Amino acid sequence: MNKTIDIQAAVAIAAAEALAAKTEGTFGVGGVLLDGAGNVLQSMHNKVVQGGLVADPTAHGERQLVDWYFAQVSAGAALPPPQELTIVTSLDPCCMCTGAILAAGFHVVVAAPDGNAGINYDNHASFTALPAPLRAQAASRFCYPAVRGATPYARAASGARPKSFFIGKSINEATQALCTLVFESMASQVMQLLHDGDAGPLCDPASLPHDHALVRALRQRYPDALTYRCAPHVPDAGLAPFLRAAMEQDRRNGGAGEAAALLDSFGNLLLCLPGQQSQSLIRTPFMECTRQYAQLRHALMMGKDSAQQETIKRYLGHPKHGTFVLSGGLDGSAASFMTLGAYGSTMEGALPENNPAQFQYVRPGMAQDALLALCQALPPLYSKLIKIEPRQVADAALIAALA
Ligand SMILES: [Zn+2]
Structure with missing residues (x-):
């Protein structure tokens, strides 16, 4: 089992998954699920589009990791409780994935921002998009690590503190840029596929x-x-x-x-x-x-x-x-x-x-x-x-x- 104790190493795995997703023609987003010691339990990427066609609009990386975890548990696997686990994702979770993560109880480390659909779309880490009772939960579980550097990809840390097993607590600027660019390269194309322009008159x-x-x-x-x-x-x-x-x-x-x-x-x-x-x-x-x-x-x-x-x-x-x-x-x-x-x-x-x-x-x-x-x-x-x-x-x- 791979072990990763630096946020940078975990984000690099998520970025590799995001690249795999882009290669398959879907949203370029990926994530990795870590246990409380930094062991990699599973990594996954977006599967919304398969074979050039929309296969499952809910098949985001984070949502799949949550379902993977519960499928393992219901099949009898001895996994730690969600509160001890961390999803490291290449892109800020959308509302669906945020709801799934909060309902399940996982922690999250987020690389690239998503000003369109991300739960931290305004970069304030105040989570005003959530119903008030859920904001404190997100503030204590969603971590936006520092990205050091001088380009627009750099940022100060915000949100929750990363879990204590992480020794390195920041993301390299180039890796952060990769997460952003891989997502941006596919976003409008996949959104158009999902929105599915008019097929002409519908038939009964x-x-x-x-x-x-x-x-x-x-x-x-x-x-x-x-x-x-x-x-x-x-x-x-x-x-x-x-x-x-x-x-x-x-x-x-x-x-x-x-x-x-x-x-x-x-x-x-x-x-x-x-x-x-x-x-x-x-x-x-x-x-x-x-x-x-x-x-x-x-x-x-x-x-x-x-x-x-x-x-x-x-x-x-x-x-x-x-x-x-x-x-x-x-x-x-x-x-x-x-x-x-x-x-x-x-x-x-x-x-x-x-x-x-x-x-x-x-x-x-x-x-x-x-x-x-x-x-x-x-x-x-x-x-x-x-x-x-x-x-x-x-x-x-x-x-x-x-x-
Ligand atoms: Zn999502």
């Missing part, structure tokens, strides 16, 4: 024959797909039985009894899923739902020519044209913050003007004005570009059905 998958390959693939992920339909973007009480079934399954899977559904732009139910929190506490219903849909599209499009890919994109449109419906609203917890961030990572660009009600919940988790204030305080990607604005479903009968 419910018009396809039942034995069509696309319908079969959809029903393999979710057997009840296309069996419920509402007015576009207006889920009604007919969705309740599907949500309730997934909520019950979520409880059996170790979750709090929540579910997340995805409707397409025609109002067709595509997915309604529980979480998998006995596998990993951050595998919440929304994380499963957005990932399953992206993986379905990726699996169908891989190896197809561009005309076939366009057809698939028209029948299974980008989720920005549809509606995510959460059984329970966002509540200011770290896991909720992860959900807001993962929604942002799914969109990665402005929402269609004709679909402002893209993100809905049935039961409120917090007051709507407090939720909107939280969304407005998010880093620029989420608050200025996507303009995340979750709202309660309009149908009173659906709200009553889950009350």
Whole structure:
């Protein structure tokens, strides 16, 4: 097992992972998980894009390291508790990864800043993007080491103190520059892939024959797909039985009894899923739902020519044209913050003007004005570009059905 007791050595591993990610055509970000003595437990990099197509908008390096840890623990590995572990990442964690890290309890050492989506986007290490109760947690766990030098990459240390096993406590300027430049070299290209420009008029998958390959693939992920339909973007009480079934399954899977559904732009139910929190506490219903849909599209499009890919994109449109419906609203917890961030990572660009009600919940988790204030305080990607604005479903009968 590799051991690293200098922050510089750990950041160099993260930077090498970031380069590997860039080489694969995805966001150039990587990270490494260290135990309380500096032993390298695992290193990983971004896997959002695979084979030139979006495979999983949630496959950021840090999020994967958190899931890797819990998958190991649930398989019986004797690993130290998260509080003793440190993720060293080449880029400031986005809101999804920050929520995942805080929910799990890891410490973080951050190399390059991210003024667009990073939790420390304003470089103040005050974490005002987080709900107030989580700010102190971030301040005690997120470490921004000093970068010595005279170029714009240099900075003073801020945030939490690094864990005591680190002897060297700063990052070399060239390594910091590498982390920044590798990320910047891919960022807009991958964001464009994720945002998925307009595929032309969308087609109704419910018009396809039942034995069509696309319908079969959809029903393999979710057997009840296309069996419920509402007015576009207006889920009604007919969705309740599907949500309730997934909520019950979520409880059996170790979750709090929540579910997340995805409707397409025609109002067709595509997915309604529980979480998998006995596998990993951050595998919440929304994380499963957005990932399953992206993986379905990726699996169908891989190896197809561009005309076939366009057809698939028209029948299974980008989720920005549809509606995510959460059984329970966002509540200011770290896991909720992860959900807001993962929604942002799914969109990665402005929402269609004709679909402002893209993100809905049935039961409120917090007051709507407090939720909107939280969304407005998010880093620029989420608050200025996507303009995340979750709202309660309009149908009173659906709200009553889950009350
Ligand atoms: Zn992230």
